Amino acid sequence: MTPRPAPRHHPDAALLMAHAAGTLPEAFSLVVATHVSLCDTCRVELAAHEETGGALLEMMAEGGSGRHEAAMDQDGVLEKVLERAQALPEAAPPAPPAPGTDLPEPLAAYVGGGMDAIPWRRVGGGIRQAVLETGPDASARLLYIPGGRAVPDHGHRGLELTLVLSGAFSDSEDRFGPGDLELATPELEHTPVAEPGAPCICLAATDAPLRFTGLLPRLAQRLMGI
Amino acid sequence: MARVARGDRAAFAEVFRHFAPRVKAYLVKSGAVPALAEDCMQDVMATVWRKAAQFDPARASLAAWIFTIARNRRIDLLRRERRPEAEDLAWGPQAAPEAAEALALQQDAARLARALSDLPEAQRQVIVQAYFGDLSHAQIAARTGLPLGTIKSRTKLALDRLRHAMGRE
Ligand SMILES: [Zn+2]
Ligand SMILES: [Zn+2]
Numbered sequence: 125m126t127p128r129p130a131p132r133h134h135p136d137a138a139l140l141m142a143h144a145a146g147t148l149p150e151a152f153s154l155v156v157a158t159h160v161s162l163c164d165t166c167r168v169e170l171a172a173h174e175e176t177g178g179a180l181l182e183m184m185a186e187g188g189s190g191r192h193e194a195a196m197d198q199d200g201v202l203e204k205v206l207e208r209a210q211a212l213p214e215a216a217p218p219a220p221p222a223p224g225t226d227l228p229e230p231l232a233a234y235v236g237g238g239m240d241a242i243p244w245r246r247v248g249g250g251i252r253q254a255v256l257e258t259g260p261d262a263s264a265r266l267l268y269i270p271g272g273r274a275v276p277d278h279g280h281r282g283l284e285l286t287l288v289l290s291g292a293f294s295d296s297e298d299r300f301g302p303g304d305l306e307l308a309t310p311e312l313e314h315t316p317v318a319e320p321g322a323p324c325i326c327l328a329a330t331d332a333p334l335r336f337t338g339l340l341p342r343l344a345q346r347l348m349g350i
Numbered sequence: 351m352a353r354v355a356r357g358d359r360a361a362f363a364e365v366f367r368h369f370a371p372r373v374k375a376y377l378v379k380s381g382a383v384p385a386l387a388e389d390c391m392q393d394v395m396a397t398v399w400r401k402a403a404q405f406d407p408a409r410a411s412l413a414a415w416i417f418t419i420a421r422n423r424r425i426d427l428l429r430r431e432r433r434p435e436a437e438d439l440a441w442g443p444q445a446a447p448e449a450a451e452a453l454a455l456q457q458d459a460a461r462l463a464r465a466l467s468d469l470p471e472a473q474r475q476v477i478v479q480a481y482f483g484d485l486s487h488a489q490i491a492a493r494t495g496l497p498l499g500t501i502k503s504r505t506k507l508a509l510d511r512l513r514h515a516m517g518r519e
Contacts, residue, residue: 137509138502145481146421150431160436167436171410172462176512177421178414179463180481184372184379201392202366206359209396229437259431 131163131303135285139307140166144173149261151329154230155285155305158327161228162303227289231327234258235266239325242266249273262331269293269318269326276315282332284308286316291324293317351412355402362399365412370395373420379482380424390427394420407452411459465515473508476501 135143135156142148143156160166226238234256235241244252244266252268262282269275271291285307292301295314300306308314318324353361373394377387397419405415422433466474 138505141480141505141509146425146433147480147483150429150434154434157434157436167439170436171414174418175411175414175459175462176466176477177417177481178411178459179466180478181369181372181376181417181420182413182463183467184375184482198367198370201370202363205366205370205392205395206362206399208392209399212396212400230434233434259429 128162128302130165131159131301131305133298133300133304133306134163134166135159135305136307137169139285140169141173141176144170144177149329149331150259151256151262151264152283152285152331154234154256154258154264155287155327155329157230158228159287159303159305161230231289234264244268251275258329262329264327264329267324267326267328269316269324271318271322271324272320274315274317278313278315280308280310280312280330280332282310282330284328284330287327289325289327291322292319293324293326294319351402351405351407354399355405362402365398366395369398369413369416373416376417376420376482377424380428382424382428386427390423391420394423397423408448408455411456414459461515462512465512468515469508469511473504473511476504477508480505 139148139152139156143153143160146153148156160170225232227235232238235254242254244254247253250270250273254266256264256266258264266289267275269291275293285305286300287305288300288302290302292299293316294300295306295316297306297312297314299319300316306316351361351365354365370391374387374391377390378384382390394416398416401419405412410418425431425433466477469477
């Protein structure tokens with residue numbers, strides 16, 4: 125990827141840790157993995173959290189029932205594992221990133237290509253979205269907000285992660301540019317407004333439907349399915 | 351591990367004896383019934399053997415590398431979800447990893463392990479639950495009867511201590 129300014133807004137430690145632990149819903153993990161692809165600081169942090177996982181694995185007691193049997197049978201299991209490894213497909217060396225993709229790899233895998241491949245659907249007010257297929261505990265979508273346009277006022281029942289891919293938006297909290305991740309909790313009510321000029325394209329994930337404050341936006345909610 | 355990568359079965363047997371029971375215990379603790387945990391563990395260890403050449407001691411400790419394999423397998427099997435993984439760095443044409451880098455990383459990992467075992471029990475339990483319990487903060491609170499705020503502040507305390515012990519801040 126082309127060099128770009130380092131992101132200023134990052135996932136917090138709890139979120140990175142949960143991503144390392146593998147306990148986040150898939151949609152949130154997708155947002156975190158996409159941010160990490162764009163952020164060297166978080167890449168290092170994430171590796172440290174994975175080391176914590178390794179240290180905990182080391183500390184894991186070998187206990188449990190049938191410890192004796194298990195020990196006696198271990199060589200048999202080892203043989204089975206070696207046999208099983210034969211049946212695994214040849215471990216290919218990590219593939220070089222597909223050239224010419226303008227989306228970070230983890231996201232490109234969900235879109236099935238780059239920006240051009242995003243199956244946008246109009247949802248009113250010039251805003252477009254594309255819902256990505258993830259596990260059921262949270263949902264992920266790409267949002268296209270024309271320059272200068274606002275996403276209606278809304279609060280959150282759960283956690284909302286918004287990662288800017290291109291363009292920028294601002295809300296009462298701050299300005300968010302490419303690579304920046306905004307973490308919105310139920311306490312935050314905000315009106316993200318795309319900066320004038322180029323459209324703002326974001327990846328957003330939430331584990332609860334958004335709660336819009338006005339009457340008209342509720343209609344938008346129905347239309348947008350968020 | 352270099353010997354494992356070259357196909358040395360005796361070396362792999364050592365790795366297997368050490369990690370197979372731990373991987374299985376991790377899977378059981380994460381909610382897999384023993385039969386599934388056994389099957390999944392065999393799969394993880396087969397992957398370790400098969401991908402040994404991809405293990406890079408300058409980028410992760412062996413325990414952390416095996417942890418990530420077990421974690422991904424668990425997500426795949428137990429939750430039936432995909433695991434989005436960050437894009438790998440383009441390493442470019444580079445010589446073999448520096449031995450010094452690998453050594454520094456192993457020392458960091460050892461320091462981290464010591465810091466973890468030095469944590470007050472309550473803080474360590476919160477971290478253990480976060481990694482191995484497959485529980486959100488809210489779910490941990492429900493299970494331990496602790497209010498959510500306490501869990502969050504304990505997690506933060508524990509992370510701060512670990513960070514401190516690692517000399518990052
Ligand atoms: Zn970051
Ligand atoms: Zn929001």
